[in-house]
Amino acid sequence: MKKILIGIICCLFVYAFHQITHDKxxxxxxxxxxxxxxxxxxxxxxxxxxxxxxxxxxxIDIAQEVARRLNKKIEIKDMPFNSLIFDLFAGQIDxxxxxxxxxxxxxxxVLFSKSYLDSDPLLLVxxxxxxxxxxxxxxxxxxxxxxxxxxxxxxxxxxxxxCLVRLESTADALMALQADSIYGFACSQSSLHLFLKTQKKxxxxxxxxxxxxxxxxALAFAKTNRQLQAQVxxxxxxxxxxxxxxxxxxxxxx
Amino acid sequence: xxxxxxxxxxxxxxxQGVQLSxxxxxxxxxxxxxxxxxxxxxxxxxxxxxxxxxxxYVSIIRGTPMLIQITATYLLLKISGVPISALWxxxxxxxxxxxxxxxxxxxxxxxxxxxxxxxxxxxLGFSKAQTIRYIIFPQAIRTVLPNLExxxxxxxxxxxxxxxxxxxxxxxxxxxxxxQTFDAPTIYFAIALIYLIMTTTITxxxxxxxxxxxxxxxx
Numbered sequence: 412m413k414k415i416l417i418g419i420i421c422c423l424f425v426y427a428f429h430q431i432t433h434d435k436x437x438x439x440x441x442x443x444x445x446x447x448x449x450x451x452x453x454x455x456x457x458x459x460x461x462x463x464x465x466x467x468x469x470x471i472d473i474a475q476e477v478a479r480r481l482n483k484k485i486e487i488k489d490m491p492f493n494s495l496i497f498d499l500f501a502g503q504i505d506x507x508x509x510x511x512x513x514x515x516x517x518x519x520x521v522l523f524s525k526s527y528l529d530s531d532p533l534l535l536v537x538x539x540x541x542x543x544x545x546x547x548x549x550x551x552x553x554x555x556x557x558x559x560x561x562x563x564x565x566x567x568x569x570x571x572x573x574c575l576v577r578l579e580s581t582a583d584a585l586m587a588l589q590a591d592s593i594y595g596f597a598c599s600q601s602s603l604h605l606f607l608k609t610q611k612k613x614x615x616x617x618x619x620x621x622x623x624x625x626x627x628x629a630l631a632f633a634k635t636n637r638q639l640q641a642q643v644x645x646x647x648x649x650x651x652x653x654x655x656x657x658x659x660x661x662x663x664x665x
Numbered sequence: 666x667x668x669x670x671x672x673x674x675x676x677x678x679x680x681q682g683v684q685l686s687x688x689x690x691x692x693x694x695x696x697x698x699x700x701x702x703x704x705x706x707x708x709x710x711x712x713x714x715x716x717x718x719x720x721x722y723v724s725i726i727r728g729t730p731m732l733i734q735i736t737a738t739y740l741l742l743k744i745s746g747v748p749i750s751a752l753w754x755x756x757x758x759x760x761x762x763x764x765x766x767x768x769x770x771x772x773x774x775x776x777x778x779x780x781x782x783x784x785x786x787x788x789l790g791f792s793k794a795q796t797i798r799y800i801i802f803p804q805a806i807r808t809v810l811p812n813l814e815x816x817x818x819x820x821x822x823x824x825x826x827x828x829x830x831x832x833x834x835x836x837x838x839x840x841x842x843x844x845q846t847f848d849a850p851t852i853y854f855a856i857a858l859i860y861l862i863m864t865t866t867i868t869x870x871x872x873x874x875x876x877x878x879x880x881x882x883x884x
């Protein structure tokens with residue numbers, strides 16, 4: 412009995428040791444690696460390919476292109492959206508590529524590159540059987556879902572009349588909308604693509620464009636990393652000129 | 666309601682999650698057993714300073730939510746620049762957490778041994794280590810094992826909290842699949858079933874082990 416117990420404990424320790432050393436090998440020692448943080452729950456910008464298990468998406472392609480032009484290897488780290496900026500601050504990642512929208516509050520803590528996408532309108536999705544929304548005040552007092560920390564959250568938070576329901580992901584919010592536990596869901600247009608594609612029948616939703624400027628996305632760097640910001644700004648300019656951005660947008664259907 | 670084709674398509678992803686969940690639970694329990702034994706011995710001992718520190722540790726861990734502990738450990742390790750993966754950070758904080766709970770179980774196990782026996786051991790010239798090894802341990806293990814079982818079961822379920830710092834364990838894998846297939850009922854049903862299978866298996870195995878230990882005690 413004792414021998415078995417000791418054996419099991421030894422096995423666990425050996426396994427743990429093996430895993431820790433294995434993990435260490437994966438941490439790059441060389442400086443020419445660009446560590447990019449993303450939150451892979453936001454298709455088509457960043458999501459995990461269910462077939463291959465790799466992180467793919469528009470943001471990821473942009474980051475990869477940036478790394479290629481910087482002559483650096485890329486390492487992508489997936490983490491919850493809310494801890495991205497903290498990781499940048501703690502120096503665990505060099506760059507955020509997660510559809511981050513530049514806004515004044517965030518600019519106090521991080522540096523933003525030029526935006527690589529700025530024509531993603533914000534929509535309010537409601538069910539078709541509800542009356543069509545003419546103006547934003549039509550939904551005052553009704554429960555409207557947003558994804559925590561996303562652009563719609565920040566925009567609608569400025570309007571106190573709206574009852575916000577903050578949910579973690581697009582899928583959660585759409586599920587809640589289908590189950591009638593919320594009245595509407597505010598999100599950017601492109602994040603709805605995948606959902607509408609997976610619907611077998613004709614969908615039963617109507618859309619209302621929010622009266623604000625469209626969502627724009629930029630890469631973000633640590634406050635101290637002005638050098639990288641300048642380099643990436645030049646790269647984004649050239650990517651726009653040589654149509655790389657346009658090709659990538661087409662590839663992901665944005 | 667339940668789309669079995671979806672499950673057939675994505676079950677390998679869920680199984681990957683199962684592996685990580687079990688890894689977190691068992692390694693966490695291993696760390697917990699070590700920390701818990703140490704704390705239990707300290708708490709039953711006579712060193713007041715060590716006892717005070719152990720008591721403070723146990724009250725802090727038992728008085729704060731595990732979710733906060735997991736996130737805080739991860740963030741603190743990051744600030745201090747330790748290049749640790751989310752998986753290991755979660756395993757360590759879950760281990761430290763279960764250590765605090767197990768220390769109470771182990772303390773009960775130790776104190777349940779009759780004082781007369783300890784005095785007898787002293788009279789017979791047993792050293793302190795020998796007393797622990799031959800007198801306290803065999804009796805304490807019988808009190809501790811049933812609790813260890815419920816601890817592992819709890820840890821398997823609690824491993825889902827590691828998803829908050831981005832570990833791809835079972836429930837997080839489920840969330841990822843849902844974020845792309847938008848079929849929450851199927852996936853949540855499957856995940857709940859898998860957790861149930863894991864915990865039931867553990868319960869059955871541990872009750873067999875229990876029987877064996879108690880059998881030796883009776884004969």
